[in-house]
Amino acid sequence: MAEILIRYCLPCRYQPKALQDADAILKEFGASVTALRLVPGDHGVYDVEVDGQRIWSMDEAERFPESSELIQSIRGRIPPAKGRRA
Secondary structure, three states: OEEEEEEEEOOOOOHHHHHHHHHHHHHHHHHHEEEEEEEEEOOOOEEEEEOOEEEEEHHHHOOOOOHHHHHHHHHOOOOOOOOOOO
């Protein structure tokens, strides 16, 4: 079980991307996720954390993640939901 956090820039209007990524994560990992939090921020932030460990930072990558990249990064940390391919 894992807790996932997506911190996104509210003034930059990154909320649709955060919702898209949250949806992809829940579709892939479902019941393996105990919490998925969307946390508004500012200053162009777009970070994703799994159990407190940052797995994506837009500041470092200088771009948004593809949803498939996030899924791949998370896959090594938590198992996919039942009924999904590993």
